Amino acid sequence: MKPDIRDLTRSELEEKLSALGLKRTHAGRVFEYLYRQGAVSFGWMAAVPEKVRAALGAEYALFPFPAAEKRVSLIDGTKKLLFRFCGGAPAESVVLPGKYRTAACLSSQAGCACGCTFCATGALGLKRDLKPSEITAQFAACLRQARGGLGSLVFMGMGEPFLNWENVKKAILILSDGRGWNFPQSRMTVSTVGIVPVIEELAASDLKIKLAVSVVAAGEALRSKLVPLQARYPLSAVIAAVRRYCRERRALVFFEYILFDGLNDSPADAEELIELIEGIDCRVNLIPCNSPAGRGGARSQRAGAFQQLLIAAGVRTYLRLEKGSDILAACGQLAGKQ
Ligand code: SF4
Structure with a gap:
């Protein structure tokens, strides 16, 4: 099972992007989508380049949380x-x-x-x-x-x-x-x-x-x-x-x-x-x-x-x-x- 991307801090996400050969600076925009906009899929992140979304989607999931x-x-x-x-x-x-x-x-x-x-x-x-x-x-x-x-x-x-x-x-x-x-x-x-x-x-x-x-x-x-x-x-x-x-x-x-x-x-x-x-x-x-x-x-x-x-x-x-x-x-x- 893929890990949930929301288990990463921003600096961990930056490290991961860097390891994938991508710019660390995308991490901030991904965070905005995840937490300010409540993105439920990588497809929501329209302002994040397609290849970054694809690379993150291959490694991580965005699991839906159960309603309380x-x-x-x-x-x-x-x-x-x-x-x-x-x-x-x-x-x-x-x-x-x-x-x-x-x-x-x-x-x-x-x-x-x-x-x-x-x-x-x-x-x-x-x-x-x-x-x-x-x-x-x-x-x-x-x-x-x-x-x-x-x-x-x-x-x-x-x-x-x-x-x-x-x-x-x-x-x-x-x-x-x-x-x-x-x-x-x-x-x-x-x-x-x-x-x-x-x-x-x-x-x-x-x-x-x-x-x-x-x-x-x-x-x-x-x-x-x-x-x-x-x-x-x-x-x-x-x-x-x-x-x-x-x-x-x-x-x-x-x-x-x-x-x-x-x-x-x-x-x-x-x-x-x-x-x-x-x-x-x-x-x-x-x-x-x-x-x-x-x-x-x-x-x-x-x-x-x-x-x-x-x-x-x-x-x-x-x-x-x-x-x-x-x-x-x-x-x-x-x-x-x-
Ligand atoms: S008070 Fe309850 S929740 Fe807190 S440490 Fe003790 S057993 Fe755990």
């Missing part, structure tokens, strides 16, 4: 899109309308191998990595659903983006390419549960994306029960990598902290978190727990008290509004079901 099944939240208008990519691999994207701008949340893998105990995607196991074209296809579908365009993009859907990093990185380069969608990297956030080598790679790279790290629990013992990957990348190593990232990039990092009622939301837990992230230029997003079954965590008094303790310690903190829980589209609920 859509559900819309009656509570807040959140939209969930379910794709079944080649081989039935499920992937879900979420379009989150906000007061001022709409965000999209994309999947990086079909399922996930990490097995976090609170997460419906983790319970699925890993079906397979998504290809760059399957990640950017989600973006295109979300864009069509977002009235007024998309203001930001997060890689927080199904999968651990840093365990499919090569493909996610290519998708980021394609999405931000000036001859394509030109979506700014500075408005993209990649969320990880803490894959230390990739955090270090990101610190040394020239990508402009933002980093979010799921802390889940500030104590290593409790985190071990919730995040199996803790055995490979202990929280102390993750936080040390984050400190290096912030220093080298002079960038702010986002911490995601899921509030489980009565488990990690006591004043002592707040103190432990404050100590853990002390001195890091960060913002903490507090996420009321969403059970995979759809029982959403409310903004409880305990959550409010937890937030107040962080604020009193000078930590920028945001208590996230739960969105899309009635259609299983909130954090931790994506499981490839409609």
Whole structure:
């Protein structure tokens, strides 16, 4: 089977054209057709010379993507899109309308191998990595659903983006390419549960994306029960990598902290978190727990008290509004079901 041309970054396409004895400069025009005009065949690319189209068509395909099944939240208008990519691999994207701008949340893998105990995607196991074209296809579908365009993009859907990093990185380069969608990297956030080598790679790279790290629990013992990957990348190593990232990039990092009622939301837990992230230029997003079954965590008094303790310690903190829980589209609920 031929590979899909939309799995290539523009520089990869330039290399390929050069290897075929063709001008590298055709790559920009091909990108415009693919991403600005949504070309579905090489025949669409009227301004690309016939011999270039023929050469590319001999090597690559433009596979049609399956239409997404859509559900819309009656509570807040959140939209969930379910794709079944080649081989039935499920992937879900979420379009989150906000007061001022709409965000999209994309999947990086079909399922996930990490097995976090609170997460419906983790319970699925890993079906397979998504290809760059399957990640950017989600973006295109979300864009069509977002009235007024998309203001930001997060890689927080199904999968651990840093365990499919090569493909996610290519998708980021394609999405931000000036001859394509030109979506700014500075408005993209990649969320990880803490894959230390990739955090270090990101610190040394020239990508402009933002980093979010799921802390889940500030104590290593409790985190071990919730995040199996803790055995490979202990929280102390993750936080040390984050400190290096912030220093080298002079960038702010986002911490995601899921509030489980009565488990990690006591004043002592707040103190432990404050100590853990002390001195890091960060913002903490507090996420009321969403059970995979759809029982959403409310903004409880305990959550409010937890937030107040962080604020009193000078930590920028945001208590996230739960969105899309009635259609299983909130954090931790994506499981490839409609
Ligand atoms: S929380 Fe993220 S890393 Fe953990 S199982 Fe779910 S999708 Fe995977």
